[in-house]
Amino acid sequence: MYIFIVNPVAGNGRGYKIFKKLSKSMIYQQIIAEYYLTEYPGHAEEITKNISKGSHVELKAIIVIGGDGTIHEVMNGLKNTNTAVSFIPGGSGNDFGRGSGITGSPISILKKIVEDTSGIPYWNGDYNISGSSKRSFINSIGFGFDAEIAAKANLSTYKKFFNVLHLGKLSYVIALIQVLFKFKPIQVELHLDGHTESMTDCWMVTVANHPYYGGGMKIIPSAKIEADLLPVLVIQGISKWKILGLFLTVFTGRHIQFKEVTLYKAKKLTITAKSNITYQVDGQTDTCQSCVITKNIQPIQIMGSDFSLKLSQTS
Numbered sequence: 001m002y003i004f005i006v007n008p009v010a011g012n013g014r015g016y017k018i019f020k021k022l023s024k025s026m027i028y029q030q031i032i033a034e035y036y037l038t039e040y041p042g043h044a045e046e047i048t049k050n051i052s053k054g055s056h057v058e059l060k061a062i063i064v065i066g067g068d069g070t071i072h073e074v075m076n077g078l079k080n081t082n083t084a085v086s087f088i089p090g091g092s093g094n095d096f097g098r099g100s101g102i103t104g105s106p107i108s109i110l111k112k113i114v115e116d117t118s119g120i121p122y123w124n125g126d127y128n129i130s131g132s133s134k135r136s137f138i139n140s141i142g143f144g145f146d147a148e149i150a151a152k153a154n155l156s157t158y159k160k161f162f163n164v165l166h167l168g169k170l171s172y173v174i175a176l177i178q179v180l181f182k183f184k185p186i187q188v189e190l191h192l193d194g195h196t197e198s199m200t201d202c203w204m205v206t207v208a209n210h211p212y213y214g215g216g217m218k219i220i221p222s223a224k225i226e227a228d229l230l231p232v233l234v235i236q237g238i239s240k241w242k243i244l245g246l247f248l249t250v251f252t253g254r255h256i257q258f259k260e261v262t263l264y265k266a267k268k269l270t271i272t273a274k275s276n277i278t279y280q281v282d283g284q285t286d287t288c289q290s291c292v293i294t295k296n297i298q299p300i301q302i303m304g305s306d307f308s309l310k311l312s313q314t315s
C-alpha cells in the first residue's frame with residue numbers, strides 16, 4: 001500500500017491540482033492507495049507520526065505531494081526509518097526534488113516510485129537549537145544573511161504574487177536588496193569537530209544535505225548525499241556591494257570562487273553567537289543563539305529518484 005500526504009495549499013494550490021489529476025490516472029487506479037489532505041501547518045507531521053504508530057505492514061512508501069515544508073514535516077514525523085518516502089514536487093521551491101533527483105511529470109514520478117524496488121539512501125541533517133529537542137532538516141540550515149532574506153521574503157506580500165506567476169525567485173532578489181543595507185555581520189564561534197573558528201565579521205553560515213536551496217540556487221555545489229559529513233559554507237569579511245555580486249552568481253554555483261567564501265566539512269558543527277541570530281531551516285525561519293548540527297546516521301530510502309537508476313547501473 002502507498003500512503004499519499006498531500007498539502008493542498010502548497011505552491012498556491014498546485015499540490016491539490018497535481019493530486020486530483022494523479023488520482024484519476026491509470027497508474028494510481030492500479031495501486032492500493034490511501035490519502036490524507038493536510039489541513040493546517042504541522043498536520044503532515046502528525047499524520048506521519050500516526051502512520052508510524054500503526055501497523056501498515058504492507059506500506060510500500062509514504063508519497064508526499066507538496067513543497068519542502070511538507071516533506072520537512074513528514075521526515076520529522078517518521079518514527080521508523082525503514083519506511084520509504086517519496087516526493088512529488090507540488091510546492092513553489094521544491095529543492096528536495098532537485099537535490100534527491102526526483103524529476104519529471106507527476107505521473108512519470110509515480111511510475112518510477114512504483115517500479116523502483118530499492119530507492120536511494122538519503123541522510124537528513126539533525127539540528128539541536130539550544131533548549132529544544134533534536135529535529136531533522138531535509139535540505140539545509142543557514143544562519144545570518146540568507147536566513148534574514150528568507151525571513152523577509154516569507155513575511156512579504158510579494159512572495160505570494162510572484163509564486164502565482166512562477167517567479168518565486170524574484171521575491172528573494174527583492175528581499176535581498178531590502179536586507180542588504182540593514183544587515184550587520186554576526187559574531188560567531190564555530191566548532192567544527194576538533195577545530196574552532198571565531199568570526200567577528202561573518203555574513204552567513206550554511207549547512208546543506210545537497211546543493212540546492214531557495215528554489216534552485218546552488219548554495220554548496222559540491223554537497224552530495226552522503227552519510228557522516230556535513231558540508232559547511234561560511235561567508236565573512238565581505239563588502240555589501242561584493243555580496244550583491246556574489247549572490248548573482250549563486251544560481252550557477254560560481255560564488256564559491258570568491259575569497260570571502262570558505263568551505264569546511266565536519267561530522268559535527270556547533271555554532272554559538274554573541275547574541276540572537278536569525279536562522280532558516282528548509283526555508284522556515286526563527287532566531288537562536290546556539291545550535292548543534294550533525295548528520296542523521298539512519299538513512300531514509302527515497303523512492304522514484306533518477307539517482308537510483310544511476311546507482312543500479314554502476315553496481
Ligand SMILES: Nc1ncnc2c1ncn2[C@@H]1O[C@H](COP(=O)(O)OP(=O)(O)OP(=O)(O)O)[C@@H](O)[C@H]1O
Nearest residue numbers: 010011038039041042067068069070091092093094
Ligand atoms: N491546509 C493547510 N492550510 C494552511 N497551511 C498548510 C496547510 N497544510 C499544510 N500547510 C503548511 O503549508 C506550508 C507550506 O507548504 P510547503 O512548504 O509544502 O509549500 P510551498 O511553500 O509552496 O513550497 P516550498 O517550501 O517548496 O517553497 C507548510 O509549512 C505546511 O505546514
